[in-house]
Amino acid sequence: MNQLRIGLTGGISSGKSSVSQLFKQHQITLIDADQIARDLFAPNAPLLTSLKNKFGDDIFFSNGELDRKKLGKIVFNSKEDLAWLNRLTHPKVAENIEQQLAAAISPYVILDIPLLIDKSGQVPAHLANFIDRILVVDVTEENQINRLCARDNLSKADAQSIIANQSTRKQKLALADDIIDNNGDFNQLETQVEQLHNYYLTLSDN
Structure with missing residues (x-):
């Protein structure tokens, strides 16, 4: 049986975490790309030495932990530094994903990758080979802004700025094989995940 691999994505505050947890309740393996990235830069991780050699001590707190906000400010203002x-990081992320996929035993696998679709509206090359289908959690921009403001205590302008740094809703929907509409309540979300779970089971049997 070929392992069916579903790339789960969506804008910030779209509800990806809730969707991920619902799939986990069906005993489906979840691979969390954000957690992989965090682990790469955990205290004493080997990659921290490379970061220190490149950017100096300013991107670290006094206890030696990485200041992700400072690093982010540097790389998102410099195409060269971001590249x-x-x-x-990309080869390390890909290697970790491969290891987790090899260990997965569920009929299909959910890869939770918030930035699966980049600002150009494409799936980055280091991720494309891992994905059979793209599942987008969709919300209106109004709901996205309201949820982000409430969650992180942000102004509307700050929320709009964060959203503008991601791929657009239109770009995500253009690449979606499957869509979950998360503008409703939790019961509606649960029903959609249940339906997709059953659908993915049928696909994984082929």
Whole structure:
């Protein structure tokens, strides 16, 4: 049986985490790309030495932990620095995903990758080979802004700025094989995940 691999994505505050947890309740393996990235830069991780050599001590707290906000400010204001960071991290992320896929035993696998679709509206090359189908959790921009403001205590302008740094809703929907509409309540979300779970089971049997 070929392992069916579903790339789960959506804008910030779209409800990806809730969807992921619902799939986990069906005993489906979940691979969390954000957690992989966090683990790469955990205290004493080997990659921290490369970061320190490149950017100096300013991107670290006094206790030696990485200041992700400072690093983010640097790389998102410099295409060259961002490209360097991607060259450093992408192979490691891909290697970790491969290891987790090899260990997965569920009929299909959910790969939770918030930035699966980049700002150009494409799936980055280091991720494309891992994905058979793209599942987008969709919300209106109004709901997205309201949820983000409430969750992170942000102004509307700050929320809009964060959203503008991601691929657009239109770009995500253009690449979606499957869509979950998360503008409703939790019961509606649960029903949609249940339906997709059953659908993915039928696909994984082929």
